[in-house]
Amino acid sequence: MEALKKFSSSSLFLPLVALAVLIIFNVIFVDGFLTIQMTEDGRLYGRLIDILTRSSSLIILALGMTFVIATSGIDISVGAVVAISAAVVCMLIGGRGDGVPEHSMVLAMLAAVLVGILCGVWNGFLVAKLKIQAVVATLILMTAGRGVAQLMTEGQIITVYYKPFSYIAGTIPGNVLPTNIFIAAAMVLLVVFLMKKTSIGLFVQSVGINPNASRFSGINVTMVIFLVYAFSGFCAGVSGLLESSLIRAADANNAGLNMEMDAILAVALGGTLLSGGKFYIGGSVIGAITIQTLTTTMYALGVSADQLPVVKAIAVVIICLIQSKRCQEMFDAWKAHRHSSTDSGTGEKAVDKA
């Protein structure tokens, strides 16, 4: 009972409940939702695997976005940065029909990630150093980014025939699971490592909660803000590799389209407030998976891609309502009203103050 209570008050509780509700819904209404089968060439497949694969690039974006939002900023350029990164990697590998790469794939991947970081550095410079509002500053790259990607690909969709390139978002022969799941897991581990072994988490929260007090405590606020945007760019760069590998092409117009919104949504679903401060990496990851589950569910139920946003919006409204403080207060008040014989909830606060 005690453990249950502790769990229900933990920050991961609500995001997990939202995901659980979706999964239960799926189990009941979608045939074979839980089935996982082995293909002839030794790969696992099934809806669950599919959800994980598809959510991997969103998970990576949400990681970067979480830090940005925790400093009470926002990065709406990540979708465009995904397109740039995709363009870079495909351009360097090249679209030769005989499947021979122009440059080594590792080099191309590194270059793409580096370009992602550069985009983040640009955003960080605008927000941290020049103190431009985050939305406006990242809007620049959001609108200009796809143009940059177009320039790189010279307006063409570069299709890559080099076989190993498809392994990033697919399965390396001999492996049971798609590679992008491992990449996402590695990114999550990297962030967990950073959280445990450095003070970046403390500084980011401190800056998000009270930048002024942070400055007075000697924290280099400008540097912290700069770093979170650079990291978000890094995440978008990695995400770009996954997205382009999935379709084996660089599509400057559609790669990562609207993904910034999904990433922000994932962070919000994960329980991190958009006003900054406390953040929950685990929550963001679950939030990203929830969004993908929702999408997959809708497709499974035969909702067309055009109508999907509507259903998504309704689900999001419900999830946000559940998480909103005001709604919880109203719910508590309603409960207290029903149990009007018991004491009101003010006792707890008084203890805290003492």
Next chain:
Amino acid sequence: MEKVLLEMRQIDKIFPGVRALSKVDFTLRAGEIHSLMGENGAGKSTLVKVLTGVYPRDGGTVLLEGKEIAPRTPKEAQECGISTVYQEVNLCPNLSVAENIFIGREPKKHGFIDWKTMNKRAGELLQRLNVNIDVTRTLDNYSVAMQQMIAIARAVDVSAKILILDEPTSSLDEQETQRLFKIIRQLQQQGMGIIFISHFLEQIYELCDRVTVLRNGELVGAYDVAKLPKYELIAKMVGKELSAVEKMDALEEKSQPSEEVLLAAKHISCTGQLADVDMKIHKGEVIGFAGLLGSGRTELAELLFGINQITKGEIEVRGTTLNIKNPMTAMKQKIAFCPEDRKEQGIVGDLSVRENIILAMQAKDGMFRHIPYKEQVRIADDCIKLLNIKVSSREQLIRNLSGGNQQKVIIARWLATQPELLILDEPTRGIDVGTKAEIQKMAIALARQKGMAVIFISSEMDEMVRTCTKLIVLRDRRKVAEIANEDVSSDNVMRAIAGGEA
């Protein structure tokens, strides 16, 4: 004597946990310039806000020309004839002067704004105040002083009975102030009652007829400015009877500064904040920055900690000249700073007590030299015990602590960095008496036992006199005196603040 314009009787205002005003009386006559004086938190602005309907009052009556009024919003107060010009000009810089003056009540013709009339009337209005400017240009073309005049013009046109000026001169230079005073006097002659709030004593003496002094939400008294020496006015503001001054200052042990100079400031200035201050701090010394609010004491501390940078002069730490360009530079020199505004500059509300304590230490160590959790717990627990901080656990959020305990956590944050110079800016404001005494004693103990140098800044004279071995007295952003050892007494400090006049 002129007729009574405004009478506030037995005004009470209670905020949760604080009695901001307690049975305060205030009388304003027509054609009078009346100053409200008192240290920070004395209740000046609360009284004004009760009068202008920003806060509802919890008791008492307000009579305007004999009729009871109870404005609930600033707009209602304005309709009664009470206008306020705030410290920060709250006009719209992107609108024209005329628009600013008539915003919300534009003269109309056939349902459209009548620009011609508006501009003409705005021009006439400013003319009356001897201001000749182009009213069709946008406000941001004009200086702050001019904007101040425009704000006054607007206030005067809206109402013609009472004008409240809250710190109108804080951003004006001498010439602009004189010009403003001329206008205020002109309005006075028209029979308007003017409430003038300022921290500058000289200006009060130059301009005002009467002064009402508040302290801790209570009325001290109302006096004719001409009959009240500056020295006595300060005594009333800080709350000391003249005869009791000497006795109160008797103190036990104070710090004993060593010969070694830790920090020396040589003619440091910062444009608009501080002019030409010279001082030395020795190891093991508790030194005070005394002066009224706005005298430059916080600004001086902020310069030493690198929050702002000096524009002239130099700072020497342990004999080496140093450019303190940011807080980190100061921290590396083992300087620590507990800022004045605990809520805005001190606590990080949503973090735990433990995290708040190790914050500065971690910042000093750098992001990649993470203090292990176990070590954090040890430091936090040590501090909680050492400073006797009352918390339910070290993981409690700091915002749920009382003011005094929050202050202790901030002090703990800095003690954890093992400083050699600790700057305490108003460490005792808004906290209970017991904790106050604890913090004063701690300051002395740190100096005596650890040889730390402590800078103590406070508005409370007793506290300063009791705690400090040396006092730097500031007035109007300049150093006016340095009082040391036996000479440290409320009496001497007040004399120095008043400018040597008794």
